[in-house]
Amino acid sequence: MKTSEINFSKLDKPVPPPPLVVAVLHMRFAPNPKNLTNEIVMISCLTQNSYALDKIAPNPPFQSDFCVFTTPQHTVMPPDIYKTLSNFKRTKVQKMDSEKALLNFFINQYQNLDPDLIVGHDLQGYQFSVLADRLYTHNIKNFSKLSRIRRTSLHHKIDKVLFTGRLVCDIKISAKESIKSRAYDLGTLCQTVLNFKENQRLDLEPEDVPKMFNNSENILKLIVLTMSDATYILRMLYNLNIIPLALQITNIAGNVMSRTLTGGRSERNEFLLLHAFTEKGYIVPEKTPKKSNDEKQKNSKRKPAYSGGLVLDPKVGFYDKLILLMDFNSLYPSIIQEYNICFTTLTVDSSEENILPDKTLPVGILPTEIRKLVESRREVKKLMKSIDKKSDSYMQYNIRQMALKLTANSMYGCLGFSNSRFYARSLAALVTLKGREILTNTRDLVQKMCFEVVYGDTDSIMINTNIVDFDEVNKIGNKIKQEVNKLYQQVELDIDGVFKYLLLLKKKKYAAVTITKLDDGKLKVEKEYKGLDIVRRDWSQIACEAGKIILDQILSDKSTDERIENIHNYLRKIKTDFETSKIPLSMLVITKQLTKDPKSYNDKNSLPHVQVALRYNQKLGGHFRSGDTVPYVICDDGSNKPATQRAYHLDELKSSESLKIDVKYYLSQQIHPVVSRICDPIEGTDAFQIADCLGLDTTSFKKPVIRNENISELVAKPEIKFKNVEPFVFECYDCKQKVYVNSPFNGNILFLEKCSNCDVRPIDYLPYIENRLSSTIKKYISKYYLNVMICEDPACDNETSRLPAKFAGKYPVCTLCKGGIMYKKYSESDLYFQISYFRHIFDPSQSSKKITMSDQIEEGYQSLREIVEKYLNHSAYSVVNLTELFSGFLIRDSQQPHMIFSSFQEMDEEEDEET
Template sequence: MLTRRLIRQGNNECIELWLATKDGPRCVVSEPQTNVCFVRQEQLNAAQTAINSQSLSFSIENTHLKTLEQQPVTLLRPKNEHQLYQLRRYLNGSEVTLYEADIKLVDRFLMERFAYGAISYSAREQDEQGVLRHAKVKGATFRPQLSSLSVDIECDENETLFSIGIAGNSCNRVILIANAMSLPEAHSNHYQLQLVRDEQALLDAFEQAIREADPDVITGWNVKQFDMAVLARCAGKYNRQLKIGRHEQALSVREWEPGQVIVEVPGRSIIDGIEALKTMTYQFDSFALDNVAQTLTGRGKLIESENKLEAIKSLYRDNPAQLAAYNFQDCELVNDIATKTAFLDFMILRSTLTGLDMSRAGGSVAAFINVYLPKLHRAGFICGVRPSHGGLTSPGGYVMSSRPGLYENVLVLDFKSLYPSIIRTFKVDPLGLAEGLANPADAIAGFNGALFSRDKHFLPDIIANLWSQRDEAKRNKDAPRSQAIKILMNSFYGVLGSGGCPFYDPRLASSITLRGHEIMQTTAGWINAKGYEVIYGDTDSLFVHLPHVRHAQEAADIGKNLEKMINQSWRANLKDNSSLDCFLEIEFETHFHQFFMPTIRGAETGSKKRYAGMTMKNGNAQLLFKGLENVRSDWTPLAKQFQEALYTRIFTKQPVEHYVQDVLEQIRSGQKDKQLIYARRLRKPLSHYTKTMPPHVRAARAADEHNRQAGNVLKYQNKTTVFYVVTTHGPQTVEQQNQPLDYEHYIEKQIRPIAESILPSIGLSFDDLFNQQMGLFG
């Protein structure tokens, strides 16, 4: 399924599906459909009164279904989706509870047919456009080969279009508004340069190019929020639609909250590169295209100016052919990132696992509902409702108080997918909770009063099936599928603890996390009993110090022995005490030759989720930082470089005194100025910062005030990255800096915290080194 939507045909509502098939694209339209919701039988009269008072059209049907609290319900069937929406709005805040009233008809139609991404279909008729009507569908298995291209636009701050770039699917083109007489001669072996006279002609040419290429997928960088939104507004200026869908259907862009838009192009999935990588759990200091492309592919944009908008406008005015090259390269960079990360494959596979629209980012709650609810209905139950108060916070993962210090030979033992394995082992499940509470005799005890049925449940089996598929994907080296399954499995705990989920129950989430606490504490006890020292534990990982180990092989042998002992112990423990099969599995993951756990700043107690270590990989030493300055985006390049160099020297037992003093001297003499630039993103429009005024906001406001007075474009009014420095007169953006840098700020705020965290572990004081340096150069 490429796209899905609800359409009206006369007085009926049908589901339109665009499919990628082995014989090309197909449009399938279902038979007329109606949605349903449920009300408890005791509240049926009140619901009928509400329906009649609003002159709504609902049919009422008896059903065998009941709530998870074992209360019988009646089914309400609206004439159409709008009627259901009106009833929901009218009853909002009343004593009458509607169940499953917020499930959209398109989603219900597909999930009840177990149609996850791929379907089989049959239809009674085909119209003159080739649309298959009155179709019946059901879930199927199919791995498509989809065609795709990337799109990128260039425009000014007023959304006046300059050009549109297209790359992929044998359509490599830049459509440029330009006068051929004034355009310098430009040749490219990579793309066709097509000149048009104005914006209307640009939109016409873009429509034609999309029709010719006929892609299944359109991708880009911020392609929904920016490119498609700007193109839709541009078309609106001329009272026209942008017909880039199949069968010449129009692009639809709807804004549902500031900065968030829903984009529909019938027959073409719109997949945004940023959304896809975030869904895949990629993390970068900045998701700017240039940064991500450089990080993943080593290739960046053609324009490297700090003020790209001004550079683009200047190129369009002075060298439009060069702007076309820049535009096309941005399209190529997105395709390069797609190839490197396989994010298109990931989104396709995620859709086949969950039923989510291929273009949708996030959606873990919706994915859970799609997978779980049809099974629950067949067991005779409906789901609950989202808590109006947002739900209670469930206990978090286990985090052990650390023992700070500098260590040699630390092992990391990691439970493989701990929360999914807890769900499997202890049968944590919404239906299992309902049945366990109703029949407690042989139930499995959870936490906070939870009881789980041993044989009536779905989630443990769903996890088992996904686990098996992931193992197969790993064997086949199918990284996108393996990653999609991992993310889905790990999302189930969060969903059950989320107030945005209709299956929310604090007993479910607590029975996962508190069981995790118990498992981690018990396992740490077994390790300590063997004569080793557990110095830290975090969610699913235990850090074990080996004080008397002489070489790496000995440490590895101990790690493997501990792994074997713990797994055997859990299998025996659960079999003997609870008659449960054990799916917990711990792995010896890492041997740190050197390891450092800092204290909380200003205290002697150990910190949590912050450590550094050195391990060997392929014969080379490798540094790893967790939660320390090196992995934080709000620290300067100098701070990151300093920390890495200082820790490397300490871990390899090299002297550090002269190094620290040299860095201080280089800062004060201006040799490190280029590494003292902060990069912080404005997370909201500049005017929305009222309660707090962090340095990057102050710098941005001062810069835009200068721009306003100079008659220049205001650069920082909306979400953007601010590159700034701290001067003797406060923070200033890089391009507006007119005061000397405040070197003491950088020493105190960037260098001192890093040095003070680790120097005492080798008997040194930053103040002593600082004072010596001041004495030498004062």
């Protein structure tokens, strides 16, 4: 590639392009215990020739490779090292006497290789800065030979420009842009990108490196590991098609390729627009350096500058009829074209008024550029159809169409980016405004066509067709598509898919089974999870897996009973697996990303990942920085601290005798919330039962249900005598004395107006009383659920919660004395009267006494009654059978002694439907 090598006399004949030299650079560091800096002990390099950037593809064997190493300070090279090194036939392995010699050797090798593209993992900000630091420390004069520019001043900041003139591809950065992974360290990427098994690649932290120099065998191992890593890096480069994609993006945007590889989306866009505007003779806006005003809002989440996409309220539930998913193809780019939204057609402040450009104006620059992108993409996709899917050019076309789509879609984002040269808040706001309009209009239209819209987000709607015929659903989809598309020129609705099952939990949280028709007419089903905890990296893998297995039950073709049965059984199994330590540690790891340097967090104590990172960075070779994902587990360390302060790195757990996994945390804070959120709309199970299966304290999982419900007249006026009931008791918020409420009036005083022991008005802390009331009622319900039975014979005194097998007619026979009949110790009627009693004491107006109440007091009573009535109303089943209630208690045929409050779940669902 050097100019001097080109033979100008041959330029009239076709000259083959010079080969591009691709070089993987991978280094090993050992920490210096004295000053905690890293020293370089090994550099490996693997090179391969290629003839064009868009044809960089795997075709081993590799051109050449070398590995050079030296021993860490205060370590002696094993004497038999030369013999060992002779094992390497293909790889040139060199031993150096010092780090300085190693660096010089490396520079010389690089100068000869003259690589065009340098590939590595975590180069920017880690490997390069260590390298720069060592070059500086040893004052290596010819450091600039690493680059293609002559430099003389060697300073600390040199790492940014160390390889100027060569493309640098850091696969950590590139992977972040192109794939989603739990973490982006080399080991994790090997699993995500190369499908490696858990321990297929051995990970060595810098602190482990010095040990490897104990004997020549380990040195050999270290060399092999390092060279292997280099091959993994190269394979990932190929697998992710990083270079061809970057090349396409660069071609489209017209920026500098090295900058495409270093990330930074807005710059690409900036160049595209710069070219477009300059071409048309416009003077582009000045690049403003930086606003110091925004300084304080830099890190903390500033509030949005304008409103964005609309999210329709989901109709929560499980759907087993076909759901039609429709969405607008690239909505925002289409809107820009549809309404001719551009710098050239609109004034700065025209967004608030929803003013559109005049129809007579010429097409603006922005819409034109987008149009070009969209049309090119259409062309490329057309070309792809006529080509073998396995061929090379198909691949390349596919990459190009991806790049075109990415560029078109990022156009809008850059309008709203406050640091962009082409920042245009009003244009961005107008685009989203039109987006919201279009989505609402579409929803209304679909509803007018008598279809049920169950959800929609920004550019999509889900329609419950209520039918099960796949072809029929597609017909409906086409009909809707036709109607909607009549309204627009550019904006276009299309069928995106059909769901066989849909579990819709919340906005942006759902799971579905998609169904597609293959070419041979067969139907294929696939699962899709969106936004659920199980797709998030900040939950432990065991919680994700549990959630997934439970979800798969719900989304299966099995019967309801079988599904519930399987779910509960699985949960019980998880519990025993935990108790018997059968869960692999790696399943328990929680990973969280550092969004800033660990030191610059304000409340370090409450953030587990920050604590772990800080502690780890104290150690040798620890290097968690902004952007890294920190893995940790929650341990029982004998302390009483909150779970957030008991997070430890896996290494800390392994090397400690006293640390143990906090099983209870994982069951109650990981498995339980994930599973119960998934099961929320499912009948037959609930948070309580899930907690029960996991062996957790169930009382804490009953949620307070406080809603305004009408009460049946039957319950409103029960002419019943209250015996064997207990008063309502709470502690005064102020004097801490117990207050007993056992009638509507305490003398002539309403209990909400004055505490019985001091002067504070209980009405002033009503929410507390409401809560006490809820939990008191729930305490009684729990008591009922205990299902304790006693023998009628006072002499027998048998108590059990197990239903005897033997019955005398309707009644169970005592298992102890074999003669007496068993009754519930706390029966349905006991419970019913207890709760009714509460209603009675919270209703002074029912009394014959005349009393005037302030609005506040009246509302207070009203609120308390509503809580009580909520529970009473849900017990309608028993209320209807009042006679049965009075008759004592009963075992219904073919049923377990049943709970009168079984209908809570159903009530919750009815409420949701109303909204």
